[in-house]
Amino acid sequence: MGKIEDAIRQREFKDPYNKAVVNLLFTHSYLVTIQNSLFKPYDISPEQYNVLRILRGQNGKPTTVSSIQERMLNKMSNASRLVEKLKSKGLLIREECPTDRRQVDVVISDKGLELLKELEVKVEEVNHTLIHLNDEEVTQLNDLLDKLRG
Amino acid sequence: MGKIEDAIRQREFKDPYNKAVVNLLFTHSYLVTIQNSLFKPYDISPEQYNVLRILRGQNGKPTTVSSIQERMLNKMSNASRLVEKLKSKGLLIREECPTDRRQVDVVISDKGLELLKELEVKVEEVNHTLIHLNDEEVTQLNDLLDKLRG
DNA sequence: TAATATTGTATGTATATACATTTATTAATG
DNA sequence: CATTAATAAATGTATATACATACAATATTA
Numbered sequence: 001m002g003k004i005e006d007a008i009r010q011r012e013f014k015d016p017y018n019k020a021v022v023n024l025l026f027t028h029s030y031l032v033t034i035q036n037s038l039f040k041p042y043d044i045s046p047e048q049y050n051v052l053r054i055l056r057g058q059n060g061k062p063t064t065v066s067s068i069q070e071r072m073l074n075k076m077s078n079a080s081r082l083v084e085k086l087k088s089k090g091l092l093i094r095e096e097c098p099t100d101r102r103q104v105d106v107v108i109s110d111k112g113l114e115l116l117k118e119l120e121v122k123v124e125e126v127n128h129t130l131i132h133l134n135d136e137e138v139t140q141l142n143d144l145l146d147k148l149r150g
Numbered sequence: 151m152g153k154i155e156d157a158i159r160q161r162e163f164k165d166p167y168n169k170a171v172v173n174l175l176f177t178h179s180y181l182v183t184i185q186n187s188l189f190k191p192y193d194i195s196p197e198q199y200n201v202l203r204i205l206r207g208q209n210g211k212p213t214t215v216s217s218i219q220e221r222m223l224n225k226m227s228n229a230s231r232l233v234e235k236l237k238s239k240g241l242l243i244r245e246e247c248p249t250d251r252r253q254v255d256v257v258i259s260d261k262g263l264e265l266l267k268e269l270e271v272k273v274e275e276v277n278h279t280l281i282h283l284n285d286e287e288v289t290q291l292n293d294l295l296d297k298l299r300g
Numbered sequence: 301t302a303a304t305a306t307t308g309t310a311t312g313t314a315t316a317t318a319c320a321t322t323t324a325t326t327a328a329t330g
Numbered sequence: 331c332a333t334t335a336a337t338a339a340a341t342g343t344a345t346a347t348a349c350a351t352a353c354a355a356t357a358t359t360a
Contacts, residue, residue, distance in 0.1 A: 002296060002299075002300075003296050004292070004296060007299075008221050009220075010207065011207075014274055015274075015278075016285065016289050016292055017280075017281050018274055018277045018278075019288075019292055020277075020281055020291055020295075021181060021281070022223065023292055023295045024174070024178060025178065025181065025223045026295075027174060027295050027299060028175065029225060031171060031174055031175065032175075033225065033318090036317090036318070040318095045345065047346065047347095048345095064308075064309090065308070066309080071158050071159050071160075072158075073172065073179055074346090074347075076179075076347060076348055076349075077346070077347060077348090078310095078346075078347075078348085079309090080310055081310085100307095100308080100356070101354080102307065102308040102309070102354065103307095103355095104308085104309075123168075124164055124165075124168055127167050127170075127171045128165075130167075131171070132298055132299065133170075133294065133297060133298050137297070139166050141173075141298070142166055142170055144283065145170075145177050145291075146153045146154060146173070147283060147287070148177060148282055149176075149177060149180050150152075186348070186349095195315065195316075197316065198315095214339090215338070215339060215340090226317060226318055227317060228317075228318085228340095230338095230340055230341085231315095233339095234340090235315085250337095251324080251325060251326085251338095252324065252325045252337065252338040253325095253339080254339070
């Protein structure tokens, strides 16, 4: 695939900062396209997978919708609706919080844990092959991204 | 904001490759959230802005829908519908191609060019302030992203 | 304690993404 | 030339994003 200028057939960018923004958007699309095809056979979306991972990270401790929202990769997403989707598939359990009836307690189900286990192996494999960088370069990329956001 | 582990409250990643994927998804969300707020007052979406930029890059030469699609940052998006949206706002002109009636010729309108000019200044400013990296680091990031995609 | 503010979640609406399918037109082949 | 294949664009459907608003429950305060 190579340089972003060739990939989207744009001659040149104003400066490396503007190029970086486009480059990040484009790389994101590259990643999610492959992720989607991986999740497709399991009838689950990347965001739903992410919510399941957040839930498992709680080790059985109930989580509220707003807490899920906070940890999501996309802060503006809609945890409420994703939880509903996952519940209808039996991948999590949602029940009223006894101490505060505004809140709901969300816990991943056994079915959810199984699916996650199965998917995770594949995701980790794919993530490796997706990124055509060596160990040193990936670490460098991670540092730059962490710094980028300030 | 700092390290991704703190931002999404995840303790650790399997390896730097899996971390990089999450880091890229998260950084993307960071970028588009700010871009969205920039475009909002102009009643235009980031993808619509991108289509206008592609059209202007043609310097008045008509472009087909599939050619727009190819150059889009998100290959799986739907150029057809975006063109329709922009047309309804008077930002581009769409007409049947005389030599091949399957195709449509799309050209940016004067109104579109004006809007683009106004927006572009703001976008370039914002892109600079978004990215908390120095010149050397941004260039490094661009090189890594280009290489990442293989 | 009554009135008000805040919080947690759900819902409504518009846009975009992802992918399959349809329709119209042109190209290719027997 | 008729049939079939290929192509360009549009459309259909499900999901997700972005943001505003509604609603119920709890917290605050006057």
